[in-house]
Amino acid sequence: MKHTINDKLKFVKMHLAEDVPIGEIASKHGFEKTSLKYYCSLYKLYGEKAFNKEEKARRYTREKKLKAIILILGEEKTLREVALSMMLSDPKIVSDWVKKYKLEELWTELKKDFNYPSN
Numbered sequence: 398m399k400h401t402i403n404d405k406l407k408f409v410k411m412h413l414a415e416d417v418p419i420g421e422i423a424s425k426h427g428f429e430k431t432s433l434k435y436y437c438s439l440y441k442l443y444g445e446k447a448f449n450k451e452e453k454a455r456r457y458t459r460e461k462k463l464k465a466i467i468l469i470l471g472e473e474k475t476l477r478e479v480a481l482s483m484m485l486s487d488p489k490i491v492s493d494w495v496k497k498y499k500l501e502e503l504w505t506e507l508k509k510d511f512n513y514p515s516n
Contacts, residue, residue, distance in 0.1 A: 400428065406448045408433055409440045435488065438481055447484050462494045469495055
């Protein structure tokens with residue numbers, strides 16, 4: 398089940414303000430525990446701003462994405478740490494950037510290996 402931004406914020410407040418256990422919220426509302434923990438961390442760092450729709454519509458430059466990828470591949474930070482530092486709604490966003498980068502890198506190597514003409 399897909400939850401709205403307001404649902405996520407409500408679940409976070411249930412846990413942080415009302416001390417409802419994460420496991421109870423997760424099972425009652427069909428929500429992943431790890432996701433709820435992540436949203437609680439976002440809330441602690443940025444407050445309700447992290448759940449603002451305008452904040453979700455941000456675009457990231459290639460340079461900013463590459464900096465995030467380097468931190469992860471250089472094992473300086475975890476996906477979760479990088480995603481939190483960028484106020485991303487889900488660590489999977491950074492994971493997708495890393496996967497895409499690795500595919501681009503592989504494609505570049507394959508083109509070199511097989512003398513494939515570049516653009």
